[in-house]
Amino acid sequence: MQGAVREHERVLTALGAKASLVRRRADLEGLDGLVLPGGESTTIGMLLEEYGISEILRQGDLPVFGTCAGMILMAKEIEGSDQPRLGLMEIAVRRNAFGRQRESFEEEIVAPAVSPRPLHAVFIRAPYVVSAGREVEVLGKVDDKIVLCRQGRMLAGAFHPELTDDDRVHRYFLEQVVGKGA
């Protein structure tokens, strides 16, 4: 729709999944899972709403993996904002929480449920989770802030695994969340 679509497509395809692009409601048919890419959450949120995609996703049947802007859209609460959202997870997020672009960074983070070895994480004007409900499983933190978490079929990350050669988070989504062997 908008954002780092091509990069996610590359990782998913390399893992043996069949990726297709979703712009309108009809594009959702036959999917096993959906990736909400990084981009601008205000833009993507508006477009999801207008073309009838939000409505279907809010039913909560389709597994969703959101990165960065995607994580923001999956949150029930967005600090200081009334922008459109899906509200799929019991989390409150802070936008641009690590600062502006000047403060964007790369770092390794520990996420034992995803992999025994640290993940290489790229944070770009990234959000983090300020508070999470009891149903939410925290998978990874940086600076003691939640940056990777899961609630049932929903997976959300503040960073961009699609910008690296590290495919472990996508693999986790396909194998553990969607439930299809990669």
Place this chain on the structure above:
Amino acid sequence: MERELGTFRVKAGLAEMLKGGVIMDVTKPEEAVIAERAGAVAVMALERVPSDIRAAGGVARMADPQIVRDIMDAVTIPVMAKARIGHFVEAQILESLGVDYIDESEVLTPADEQYHIDKTKFRVPFVCGARNLGEALRRIAEGAAMIRTKGEPGTGNVVEAVRHARTVNTDIRRVVAAPEDELPTIAKELGAPLDLVREVHDLGRLPVVNFSAGGIATPADAALMMQLGIDGIFVGSGVFKSANPEATAAAIVRATTHYQDPEVLAEVSTGLGEAMRGIEISRISPQDRMQERGW
């Protein structure tokens, strides 16, 4: 691994996040809010839009820092700002303000006729204009993390934007089709570093995101550029010089997303009122063409 700030990956990565989106020129906070509500992925903070710069004449410089700050405070989306070509001190000032991207732009009057800014010295990423592949790769070699084809700013005439997009595409096809042993000579002809020419040969595209700028005034213009294979759109004077900025901004955003869907394009193009008044390129004398600035 220690935390690393301002790596090329986070610089080029922000541009990746803007793909499929529209970046709009704004001159005040109220316009920035209109752009954000319409779905812009970023705004360019300016003192004057290009068509007014063209009309005013004289030397065009970086905007007053207060304008940039006010716009940064008004919106949550990324804010870009322009520095003059080669004016690394304007760039230092913009970096200190915390803008998210700096446009080393031919819309402003160049400060150096020989050297562009050494963009590797900054933590904030840069976008630069280009008319062909050689120019794009020279800017990337200097550290640009995003390219935009130049078009002819402030004209509301898409013809130069199309010319530059097609030229870059043609140049890339030539590099991709060439056997390895011809790449050094092609690099020499393009005036571009050989390692970057090899990267284009392997990737089949530019190594960074490439937007279109300079003359896009309607939703159809935006979709045209997207169908020509461009990653996203800069709209300068096209929004706030139109009869109905809110509607025009929203329509250009939707056209950029649904660029392959003529039904949506017809719907969003309907009833927008008058687009900005355009200029025939042949009526601008060569020395007044902004695209000729930079090299």
